[in-house]
Amino acid sequence: MLRKGGQSRSGASSPGQGSVLLSGTAAALARALGASANGNPQEDGLRQVLEEMKALYEQNQSDVNEAKSGGRSDLIPTIKFRHCSLLRNRRCTVAYLYDRLLRIRALRWEYGSILPNALRFHMSAEEMEWFNNYKKSLATYMRSLGGREGLDITQDMKPPKSLYIERQGLTVSTGMNLTIIAVISNSWAEAIHLSLVRCLKDYGEFEVDDGTSVLLKKNSQHFLPRWKCEQLIRQGVLEHILS
Amino acid sequence: MSEAYFRVESGALGSEENFLSLDDILMSHEKLPVRMETAMPRLGAFFLERSGGAETDNAVPQGSKLELPLWLAKGLFDNKRRILSVELPKIYQEGWRTVFSADANVVDLHKIGPHFYGFGSQLLHFDSPENADISQSLLQTFIGRFRRIMDSSQNAYNEDTSALVARLDEMERGLFQTGQKGLNDFQCWEKGQASQITVSTLVQNYKKRKFTDMED
Numbered sequence: 001m002l003r004k005g006g007q008s009r010s011g012a013s014s015p016g017q018g019s020v021l022l023s024g025t026a027a028a029l030a031r032a033l034g035a036s037a038n039g040n041p042q043e044d045g046l047r048q049v050l051e052e053m054k055a056l057y058e059q060n061q062s063d064v065n066e067a068k069s070g071g072r073s074d075l076i077p078t079i080k081f082r083h084c085s086l087l088r089n090r091r092c093t094v095a096y097l098y099d100r101l102l103r104i105r106a107l108r109w110e111y112g113s114i115l116p117n118a119l120r121f122h123m124s125a126e127e128m129e130w131f132n133n134y135k136k137s138l139a140t141y142m143r144s145l146g147g148r149e150g151l152d153i154t155q156d157m158k159p160p161k162s163l164y165i166e167r168q169g170l171t172v173s174t175g176m177n178l179t180i181i182a183v184i185s186n187s188w189a190e191a192i193h194l195s196l197v198r199c200l201k202d203y204g205e206f207e208v209d210d211g212t213s214v215l216l217k218k219n220s221q222h223f224l225p226r227w228k229c230e231q232l233i234r235q236g237v238l239e240h241i242l243s
Numbered sequence: 244m245s246e247a248y249f250r251v252e253s254g255a256l257g258s259e260e261n262f263l264s265l266d267d268i269l270m271s272h273e274k275l276p277v278r279m280e281t282a283m284p285r286l287g288a289f290f291l292e293r294s295g296g297a298e299t300d301n302a303v304p305q306g307s308k309l310e311l312p313l314w315l316a317k318g319l320f321d322n323k324r325r326i327l328s329v330e331l332p333k334i335y336q337e338g339w340r341t342v343f344s345a346d347a348n349v350v351d352l353h354k355i356g357p358h359f360y361g362f363g364s365q366l367l368h369f370d371s372p373e374n375a376d377i378s379q380s381l382l383q384t385f386i387g388r389f390r391r392i393m394d395s396s397q398n399a400y401n402e403d404t405s406a407l408v409a410r411l412d413e414m415e416r417g418l419f420q421t422g423q424k425g426l427n428d429f430q431c432w433e434k435g436q437a438s439q440i441t442v443s444t445l446v447q448n449y450k451k452r453k454f455t456d457m458e459d
């Protein structure tokens with residue numbers, strides 16, 4: 001990808017050694033990040049790019065003055081060339097630093113709020129400060145959720161499969177296995193405060209806790225939270241099935 | 244599997260590159276042949292063989308044929324072609340377009356220009372009369388190759404895939420990787436491991452790195 005001077009295959013010339021930019025130091029920064037993560041901030045590379053930007057800017061300033069006062073309008077393409085180079089250098093630098101920030105942000109989520117020294121060694125002082133500010137913003141946000149204690153959203157990144165219920169040292173999971181529980185022993189279901197009921201008459205829609213509703217038709221069977229159906233049992237709509 | 248690092252995506256296939264995308268920066272570093280329509284004073288230092296020397300104010304003469312990176316060509320181009328005019332790289336010209344239409348699958352797109360689609364899409368900015376044909380060619384080439392990429396990415400599980408991706412350009416490799424990730428996620432779910440909390444790859448890579456540091 002990099003060609004430093006000399007003839008290319010088509011016979012056209014390539015930019016020579018003269019330019020840090022054109023030989024791709026800025027792009028090398030970008031490529032270094034494309035490949036791997038968590039290197040040291042390339043302070044030398046960055047310094048080189050910034051120095052070149054300063055030189056380009058000064059040359060352009062002087063040429064602009066000459067173009068305006070000395071009537072050298074033929075310098076305009078040259079000025080444009082240098083301007084493009086400045087924009088390019090800026091883009092590479094910003095993209096490089098931004099990508100590092102994305103990785104540092106990810107560290108908060110994947111590693112936690114306290115980083116080991118070895119990782120911190122790879123971060124510049126400004127990046128460390130950014131990390132601390134990000135931590136604070138995240139903590140403030142989490143405190144504002146879920147009532148008085150707040151909610152740690154960096155936990156349980158994968159939704160828990162089941163709610164575990166202890167019964168004499170045995171863990172039982174709800175959901176799919178519930179029907180099995182009912183078959184094995186109704187008393188276990190009672191321990192989770194669910195009752196197996198049979199509907200004795202057409203009742204219609206009955207709303208359960210989380211907003212879903214159940215259609216109570218004659219002879220249909222359901223697992224319902226006990227406290228909810230107690231009244232219906234007493235009313236004779238439902239029949240509580242004991243094993 | 245829940246990764247927290249999301250790199251900035253490439254925009255090269257659309258109308259504009261993404262400013263912060265490292266992929267786009269690398270893509271626009273590639274060169275294309277141009278012709279200088281006007282002399283460029285004081286830039287002779289960059290193009291030593293072409294420099295007119297001190298009498299011309301160290302200029303790159305008008306009419307010089309150069310290879311410039313895409314970002315520079317884009318920046319200096321205007322529709323009146325006052326500063327430069329652009330020539331299409333060979334792989335986007337008619338000869339190669341015929342090759343692609345014959346059989347898109349045999350071509351090693353990684354060798355002829357690792358960012359074939361992205362670079363080709365951005366080439367459309369230069370208002371070539373062949374633009375319509377170029378865009379058709381890019382599209383049809385992709386359509387011709389896509390089936391094989393999808394197939395292989397969905398069926399190579401736990402294998403060495405280097406042979407499969409060797410002749411793919413960067414965009415196709417990204418696609419292949421996405422397919423592989425989907426396949427791996429599905430297999431993981433099928434094994435019932437989807438809810439398993441795993442060590443983040445960031446941490447894993449860091450640990451690997453630490454080990455190799457110790458070896459030095």
